[in-house]
Amino acid sequence: MHASLKQLLTHAGPALAAPCIDEPPEELRRLPCGHELIELLEFRNGFLAFDDAFCLRPLRSATPPRGIAEWNNPDLWRRMYDIDMTDWVFFASDLFSIQFALSPAGIFTFDPESTEVVPIAKSLAGWAEWLLSDPDLNTGRSFAWKWARERGPLQPGQRLMPKQLFMLGGGFQVENLDAVDEASHLRVLGPIANALAKIPDGTSVRFTVGGESP
Numbered sequence: 001m002h003a004s005l006k007q008l009l010t011h012a013g014p015a016l017a018a019p020c021i022d023e024p025p026e027e028l029r030r031l032p033c034g035h036e037l038i039e040l041l042e043f044r045n046g047f048l049a050f051d052d053a054f055c056l057r058p059l060r061s062a063t064p065p066r067g068i069a070e071w072n073n074p075d076l077w078r079r080m081y082d083i084d085m086t087d088w089v090f091f092a093s094d095l096f097s098i099q100f101a102l103s104p105a106g107i108f109t110f111d112p113e114s115t116e117v118v119p120i121a122k123s124l125a126g127w128a129e130w131l132l133s134d135p136d137l138n139t140g141r142s143f144a145w146k147w148a149r150e151r152g153p154l155q156p157g158q159r160l161m162p163k164q165l166f167m168l169g170g171g172f173q174v175e176n177l178d179a180v181d182e183a184s185h186l187r188v189l190g191p192i193a194n195a196l197a198k199i200p201d202g203t204s205v206r207f208t209v210g211g212e213s214p
Helices: 003-009 034-043 124-133 135-139 141-151 182-196
Strands: 047-049 054-056 089-093 099-103 106-110 117-121 158-162 177-181
Touching: 003 034, 003 124, 034 124, 106 124, 117 124, 124 135, 135 141, 141 177, 158 182, 177 182
Parallel strands: none
Antiparallel strands: 047 054, 054 089, 089 099, 099 106, 106 117, 158 177
């Protein structure tokens, strides 16, 4: 195992699931970085790290935090987005549900608000080096510590969702955030992201829930 992955494990909590006796998902095994991730998960099958801001999913788990196999089921949340996610395998997330994914081109982040994709590394070892270079920025560690101190620890499967979206001016303050189930979070964000993608920059936006706008 590469040194950067061993270093990441020094920040990790206990395994989130028992060792998986089933074959890893086929879509994971066929990706270039998949073998590195499988090796890491065979050593520790999912974990939380950096004050629980970061979640690496286990291979399989039907209970939160869901496993890679369950998390990538299109019916859970992926189908809510009008973008092609073919050959993407989401395997981890930060405090604010920024997703980490494997693809044939390497590892990238996916912002569920804006659908922005940012390439990170060509290997899992390179991704771990990036993650470790600034855990506060890359996972939300410092804010996770603050949230736990003021509101208590997150429950399994929870991430922080802004009441006013970050991309619409919402701030990174405790008052603008709620602890929510991550899958529910992304099912809500998907249609919003689809709508925002069709609106020109600078357009005023108003969302209403359960009724018509006044």
